[in-house]
Amino acid sequence: QLGAGGVVETPVAARAELSRELEVSLLSEEADAEARLLEVLAEGGCACWIRNTVVDAMATFRRLQVRLGDRVSLFHSRFTVGDRLEIERSILERFGPTSGPDERAGRLLIATQVVEQSLDLDFDAMVTDLAPADLLIQRAGRLHRHARDMSGRRVEVGQRGRPRLDVLCPSMEEPPTEGWYKALFPRAAYVYPDHGQLWLTARWLAEYRRLRVPEDARSFVEAVYGADAEIPDALISHSDEADGERRAAQTIAADSALALQDGYKATYRVWQEDAHPPTRLGEPTAMLRLVRVKGDRLEPWAGRGELAWELSQVRVREDQLCEAFEGRHAAALEKLRATMPDEGRYVVTLPLEWRDGAWRGQGRAVRKSDVHLTYDPVYGLCFE
Secondary structure, three states: EOOOOOOOOOOOOOHHHEEEEEEEOOOOOOOHHHHHHHHHHHOOOOOEEOOOOOHHHHHHHHHHHHHHHHHEEEOOOOOOOHHHHHHHHHHHHHHHEEEEEEEOOEEEEEEEEHHHHOOOEOOEEEEEOOOHHHHHHHHHOOEEOOOOOOOOOOOOOOOOOOOOEEEEOOOOOOOOOOOOOOOOOOOOHHHHOHHHHHHOOOOOOHHHOEEEEEEEEEEHHHHHHHHOOOOHHHHHHHHHEEEEEEEHHHHHHHHOOHHHHHHOOOHHHHHHHOOOOOOOOOOOOEEEEEEEOOOOOOEEEEOOOHHHHHHHEEEEOOOOOOOOOHHHHHHHHHHOOOOOOOOOOOOOEEEEEEEOEEEEEEEEOOOOOOEEEEEOOOEEEEEE
């Protein structure tokens, strides 16, 4: 409690159902991760593999779908709002609080960071790509989240034994090379650019081989983010570059913020009429509004209904797509925008045509390169 009289700290015990000790296993090959998951499924359990990028999640899903069929599901951020809500409903049925043996047994979810928060999911086993310490703690919260017996039925006292968190991680060589993380995760290397912090995370896990929550949470995070954390020389350049980006982001935030005590002033550089003040960290993004082309008729991807246009949207980075190629549909799309609640002012309206067994669209990225893509309610938005 922070007040005029100072600071008062009162320890509060964690809820019993959220306190746990996890065994930690480090895996160095994707094949080892797949073998672990298939073993759990063969024994009647359910599992999740959290991948750090959408592309990696898609590739893993396609590979395992050949063996598992509809027993494996995919969830990431590149689904339209409507399809994402449907997927959330489906995975809550399979892995949520009310799920039982019939829904859970032998099922696998391939997902990205979208399952770290908000969704109340519970898995018998989990593999996660190496990520920063605080995110691993968050992901581990989806492992043995509810008290269940060995078959997956809810009970008063958990009977599944000690949970095990498997972390797909580059080999903990001493000392690491400059490409230590990128060799195993070439795409995720850009998602989590501070490879020094990732190495510190992996070193802590390799040393303790277990994670007690909440007892270890503070020491784990301090070992990675604390002032005394020592990053190997080969990875310092990655950490320095990431630190520079963080400082630049702080500067942008300071320049973009309105001083509440001063009220609104149009003299702020980024708050002019034609400016686009940033509201979040990260690369600039574009909101796509998907339009399904059926002969001469254009309609929202989500079909008809009051919220059809909102449910047909998906957000992407501008370096993936920022402008749609409308072609022969330009005039029809212009008329269609007039029927939208916002008249399509702040979105990229993307027509999709059925060709060669897929719904296909085309556009340009922020650097004006041509982009070809497909959309599917099972796989999501795929850039070719």
